[in-house]
Structure formats: structure tokens, C-alpha cells
Amino acid sequence: MFGLVRKRHPYELLASELANTIQHQLTRLNLAYREKRDGVEVIHRVEFVEPLKASPGVIEIEVDLSRLPRGVDVAALRDARVLETLTAACKYPVKFVKKASGAGSWFVVEITAMSKIPRMVKLDSMRQPAKAPPLIIPIGVGENKQQRWEDLRTLPHLLIAGATGTGKSVMVNAVLCQLIKRFDESVLQLWLVDLKGGMELSYYERLPHVKTLVTKSPELPAMLLDLQVEMDRRTTLLRERESRDLDAYNAQMPRARRLPYIVLVVDEIANAMLNKSRVNLDGQKMSVAQATEALLADLAARARATGIHLIISTQRPSVDVVTGLIKANFPCRIAFGTASEIDSRVIVDDSGAHGKRDGRMLFRRNIDLIELQAPFLSDSEVKATVKRVLSGEYEPEPVKTAEDVARDEIGYLLALSESKAGRRFTARELYKLSDGLIARARIEQLAARLEQEKIVHRKMGPFGRSIAVPAREWQKIYKPCALRPVPCEKPEKPAPPMPLEEEEPTLAPSIMAFLSEVEHEHLSPDP
Ligand SMILES: Nc1ncnc2c1ncn2[C@@H]1O[C@H](COP(=O)(O)OP(=O)(O)OP(=O)(O)O)[C@@H](O)[C@H]1O
Ligand SMILES: [Mg+2]
Incomplete structure (x- = not known):
């Protein structure tokens, strides 16, 4: 007889315990209906549909919408403050998900240890490591407040992808502000591409570092071709001096003849990668998309030694934008929140970025994959930084080879x-x-x-x-x-501006x- 009683799995027990906790907290938050019957208070609580769904990573608790207490609606159950209270009471993150029409609504409790990664990291609070190499950039802060900085020279390029509003432009701004604060135009040259109408990168336009700012996708191939010409010119110079890379070349040159690092930043590459209109490139007719892909792949493959580094971002991580050719040449990629697990896989070969938001990211560097919180700075901080750079308030660092x-x-x-x-x-x-x-x-x-x-x-x-x-x-x-x-x-x-001569x-x-x-x-x- 006893043998027929089904043993409940620990997750099922946990599910019913969490359902009780949620029900109790909702009642406490007055998401219940109270009435007096014969002088006794009767409470109608939010009820859940049995059975609760439980799996090792996640517990789903369906709300019985047909029996909601009087005066309680679905909008009240998914209020941000309510979810915060439930998260604190359950000790696991609680979300509210409305499934496809008519299929009900769930409280979803993620049974993962609460992340020790901070939810907000101000760029100002990240400290550049001592003896930092010239192109060091902030990536984010991970568990135990571990800061992650990377040398762009060794990355050597960066692909940033994620759904709209997840943190790509903030990241690009953090990287640019870090670089322009440290170096003047003799050390750092920026080639900017803003295919979202020039709204994101226009702040930087007046900086002497900026060689060019392109805002229309049909103009991008010509710009990339110019960069390719510059890369080829540098390759010849380096060969003449038998230099392995730009640092070795610059080490042999007097300061006035050293070449600056070039960083190309493209915000929203999809607008070019999906543009089928035809352009004439060096006598050849091809689509903007084809030209962009071919030039980017060539630059990414060969530009590193000549001190040219690419940072490109996209909100469309589909395979027609992040093509195999591009992916192969960008071993370092950041996935901010994505709309689906597939998108997350396209970017970092892992599904973990699905649903993340507000600057939370997965950072892949070759085989290394880590979750980080990206540094944040507001638009006004970006403007203030640019203004201070323009008025010479930062002392440009001389680059030491x-x-x-x-x-x-x-x-x-x-x-x-x-x-x-x-x-x-x-x-x-x-x-x-x-x-x-x-x-x-x-x-x-x-x-x-x-x-x-x-x-x-x-x-x-x-x-x-x-x-x-x-x-x-x-x-x-x-x-x-x-x-x-x-x-x-x-x-x-x-600090007063530094004289440009040999110091x-x-x-x-x-x-x-x-x-x-x-x-x-x-x-x-x-x-
Ligand atoms: N590192 C961060 N920390 C906290 N919040 C962030 C962070 N980055 C972005 N956010 C929040 O997300 C919002 C959108 O960020 P951002 O403009 O960078 O999105 P995006 O990915 O560039 O979107 P789009 O693809 O539409 O351009 C910011 O205004 C901010 O509220
Ligand atoms: Mg953006």
C-alpha cells in the first residue's frame, strides 16, 4: 500500500514551499480580499494552479486567473516592488511572466544562487590597473567585485551585441571615454561610424582624435577602404623597419614620427550588413553588405599588427549580420541581454545572455566565458568628459613602448x-x-x-x-x-596640458x- 505513494522530488517540495511563501507575501502586501463573515475575518488569497512545475533550475508557479481575489488584478502582481519583496522572501530571483494569450501567468523563481555580481558599476568606480598598457579598456566587474580590464592590443578587436536597450552604447561610451581621457591625438586616432543617425557618437565629433565620423551606411565601404589603405601603408612602413608590430616600429622612431593607434568604432553594423544597395568600390560594383563584410573581415584579420583595432556593435545578432567570416575574426565578444537563447548562442556560443538587461553581459575571450556587469556612465558624463578633454583638463599620458x-x-x-x-x-x-x-x-x-x-x-x-x-x-x-x-x-x-615635444x-x-x-x-x- 505504502509502496504506491509517489515520493516527491526535493524540487517539488521546494516549489510548494515557495508557493506558500509567495502567497503569504502577497497577502501581507494586501493583494488579497478580506471580508467579515459572522464577525470572523475571511481572507481570499491569490491561488495557484496545481501541479506546480519544478525543474532543477527553475520553478514555475501558475496563478489561477479565474479565481483572483476581488480587487486584485494581474498588473498588481507584476509590480516591480512586489517582485522585489518576493525575491527577498524566497531568496531567489522571482519574475512574473505572462505566457501567450489565454495560457496563464506564472511566477517564475530561478533556483540559482543569487549572483554576487554587482547590479550597477559606475565607470568612475573602476580603477585602471597600475602600469596599465596604453589601450587598456574597462570590460566590467564580476563576482567578488573582480574588475576586468583588457588590453585592446591583444584582444585585438571587440564585437558587442545584444537586444535593444541592453547596454551596448553605454559600453562603447565607457571605452571611448577611458581612451580619450588618457591620450591625445598623437597617440590615439578614432574612426567613428554611427549608423543610428549620428545620435550616439556625435558627442565626440569635435575631438581632435576623430579622423572621421560616418553616419550613413552607403558611405561605410569607402571609409573602410580608406582604413585598409592606411593599414597597407603601415604594413609597408613596418616591413621597412623590420618591426613586428606598431610598438616595435614606434620604439625606433622619434616621438614626432610615431604612428597613433587607430580605433574604429561602429555603432549598429546591421544597418550596413543588411543594406543591399549597390556601391562602386575601387571600380567594382557590389552591395554595401558584401563590401562591408569583406572589408571588415580583412581589417580584422590583418590590422592588429599595424595598431588598428575594431569595436563593432549590433542589436541584430542574427547570422546574416554576425556572419561566420566576422565571427571568426572577432574572438572577443560581448553578449548583452538577448531576445532568445539562439541569439545568445550566435554571439558567445552559450545561451546564458538570454533575458539579461541593464548592462549585464557575458564576455567571451577565446575559450574563456565570464559574466560581468558593464561600467555605466550617463550621457551627461560623456558630454562632460568630452568637454574636459577639449579644454585640456586631462594631462595626456605619453605612450611608453x-x-x-x-x-x-x-x-x-x-x-x-x-x-x-x-x-x-x-x-x-x-x-x-x-x-x-x-x-x-x-x-x-x-x-x-x-x-x-x-x-x-x-x-x-x-x-x-x-x-x-x-x-x-x-x-x-x-x-x-x-x-x-x-x-x-x-x-x-x-592638470595643465602637456607640451607635445619630447619630454x-x-x-x-x-x-x-x-x-x-x-x-x-x-x-x-x-x-
Ligand atoms: N552598464 C549599465 N549598467 C546599468 N544600466 C545600464 C547599463 N548599460 C545600459 N543600461 C541601461 O540601459 C539603457 C539603454 O542602454 P544603451 O543605450 O546602451 O542600449 P543599447 O544596447 O545601445 O540599445 P540600442 O540597441 O537601442 O541602441 C540605459 O539608458 C541604461 O538605463
Ligand atoms: Mg545603442
Whole structure:
């Protein structure tokens, strides 16, 4: 007899427990009808249709619409404040979903642990990492307030997709504002495409960084062709200098002849990818869509080494917009909320972005997939940032190539060795003296380079290296330099604009003191 009693699955038990909680909370919120019968209060509550649907991830509780208490309507049940109360009481997110006409309405309880990802992240609250590479951009904040920043040079391009109103333009603005605050037009050039009528990117139009702003899709292929020509010109220049990439090329060039990074931003690529009108491109007739796809794919495949990076966004993640060719060349993609699981899969090969909103995203970088909250900034903050950039309130950072950084570090270490280490050049000692500013392995690496350049003696057994030439000699090659961690806070007071000419490194007072000691030593006759 007992064997016939069906054992209820734990999720079914949880479902009825949650239904009770929801019913109780609705009654508490006065979503019930109370009447007195024979002096006794009788309460008519919101009732649910049995059986409740329960699966491991989600519990659906159908409201019995035919027996709603008097004075309670469906609109009241899906009020945002009501859902917040239910979410807090159930300890799981509760949504209200109206199914297709006549099929009823459900409270949907998602049985997933409440996300520890913040619901709102202001761009201002994200702190750029110390020693940030030039094209570092904010992506978002994940669990345990982990900030995610990425170097656009290594991404090397970014595709942003999601349904309308989910956060794409805010993201593009966050990236652009981060970049324009740091660099002037000698370091960063922007090619902007706003195919939503110029409403989204028009704020930036007056910036000196902006090379061009295209707002009509038939003009896009010609612009991409110009960018391709620029890419080819740069490729030739790099080849002539035997440089692997733009940084290596710039490291060999005086500051005035260095090439800026180029970032192409396209807001709403779908308008071009679905435009079948024909354009004449370099003597060939083809549709705007074909030309755009072919040029974008070529740029994405070849532009990285020449310092050209693409950020494109679309609200139509269908396969005719995010084509195989484009997807293959954009290994880094952001999916903001999508209208369907299929759209989410098209973007990040995972269904998780379905239904997300307000800047919540899935970020895919190659095989890595992570959920993040994108940084937010309002339109007025964008306008204010552009205004401050135009009035020179931010101090543009000089870009240091890897070679620039190495030279600074060498200048610092040699000066330190002269003043504080009796001209010994050992990694252990210099690491301590520099308060750990430069890692030991890095000092070893630089010492090996100096050994080859015959500026320090070869390492000999237990004695370690020492400087082999007088300070005057090495200073002809390396400038004594003060190293400081890169400031990552916003300057409290607006900094004056930097002169564009080659800048002398500024020296900290302590370094000045020991440099003058060094100089003094050299002026005094050798014993
Ligand atoms: N990171 C964010 N954090 C919180 N809310 C956000 C965030 N990003 C966007 N939102 C909210 O979503 C709204 C729409 O954002 P946005 O304009 O970026 O959408 P969109 O994806 O560009 O839409 P469309 O495709 O229509 O252009 C914003 O006004 C804001 O209220
Ligand atoms: Mg937009």
C-alpha cells in the first residue's frame, strides 16, 4: 500500500514551499480580499494552479486567473516592488511572466544562487590597473567585485551585441571615454561610424582624435577602404623597419614620427550588413553588405599588427549580420541581454545572455566565458568628459613602448647602483633598494642586456655584476630616470596640458640628490 505513494522530488517540495511563501507575501502586501463573515475575518488569497512545475533550475508557479481575489488584478502582481519583496522572501530571483494569450501567468523563481555580481558599476568606480598598457579598456566587474580590464592590443578587436536597450552604447561610451581621457591625438586616432543617425557618437565629433565620423551606411565601404589603405601603408612602413608590430616600429622612431593607434568604432553594423544597395568600390560594383563584410573581415584579420583595432556593435545578432567570416575574426565578444537563447548562442556560443538587461553581459575571450556587469556612465558624463578633454583638463599620458619602459628602468637601476650600491649591479640588492619596484627576474633580464652592451661586467662567480663604465658614458645612452607607479586616480585638480615635444623625465627629489652626488664624484679627481 505504502509502496504506491509517489515520493516527491526535493524540487517539488521546494516549489510548494515557495508557493506558500509567495502567497503569504502577497497577502501581507494586501493583494488579497478580506471580508467579515459572522464577525470572523475571511481572507481570499491569490491561488495557484496545481501541479506546480519544478525543474532543477527553475520553478514555475501558475496563478489561477479565474479565481483572483476581488480587487486584485494581474498588473498588481507584476509590480516591480512586489517582485522585489518576493525575491527577498524566497531568496531567489522571482519574475512574473505572462505566457501567450489565454495560457496563464506564472511566477517564475530561478533556483540559482543569487549572483554576487554587482547590479550597477559606475565607470568612475573602476580603477585602471597600475602600469596599465596604453589601450587598456574597462570590460566590467564580476563576482567578488573582480574588475576586468583588457588590453585592446591583444584582444585585438571587440564585437558587442545584444537586444535593444541592453547596454551596448553605454559600453562603447565607457571605452571611448577611458581612451580619450588618457591620450591625445598623437597617440590615439578614432574612426567613428554611427549608423543610428549620428545620435550616439556625435558627442565626440569635435575631438581632435576623430579622423572621421560616418553616419550613413552607403558611405561605410569607402571609409573602410580608406582604413585598409592606411593599414597597407603601415604594413609597408613596418616591413621597412623590420618591426613586428606598431610598438616595435614606434620604439625606433622619434616621438614626432610615431604612428597613433587607430580605433574604429561602429555603432549598429546591421544597418550596413543588411543594406543591399549597390556601391562602386575601387571600380567594382557590389552591395554595401558584401563590401562591408569583406572589408571588415580583412581589417580584422590583418590590422592588429599595424595598431588598428575594431569595436563593432549590433542589436541584430542574427547570422546574416554576425556572419561566420566576422565571427571568426572577432574572438572577443560581448553578449548583452538577448531576445532568445539562439541569439545568445550566435554571439558567445552559450545561451546564458538570454533575458539579461541593464548592462549585464557575458564576455567571451577565446575559450574563456565570464559574466560581468558593464561600467555605466550617463550621457551627461560623456558630454562632460568630452568637454574636459577639449579644454585640456586631462594631462595626456605619453605612450611608453616596451623599449621606452626598458630604457627608463635601466636609467633608474644604473643611477641607483651608482648612488646606493657602490656600483654593484646585482638583482637581489637592486630589488631591495628599489623597494620592489622592479621584479628581480626583470632586473636579471636587463642586466643581461647591459652585459651585452658592455655597460656592466660579466657575472663572475660569487661576486655578481658591477658597472663597467663611468657614469658619464652610460648617461650618453640611458637617461637617469625616476620611476614611479603609474597614477591611476583621476587628478583632483585639472592638470595643465602637456607640451607635445619630447619630454624630459621628471626626477623625484631623492633621485636628484643622488644624481648630484654621482656628478660630484665624477667632477672630483680619481684617487
Ligand atoms: N552598464 C549599465 N549598467 C546599468 N544600466 C545600464 C547599463 N548599460 C545600459 N543600461 C541601461 O540601459 C539603457 C539603454 O542602454 P544603451 O543605450 O546602451 O542600449 P543599447 O544596447 O545601445 O540599445 P540600442 O540597441 O537601442 O541602441 C540605459 O539608458 C541604461 O538605463
Ligand atoms: Mg545603442
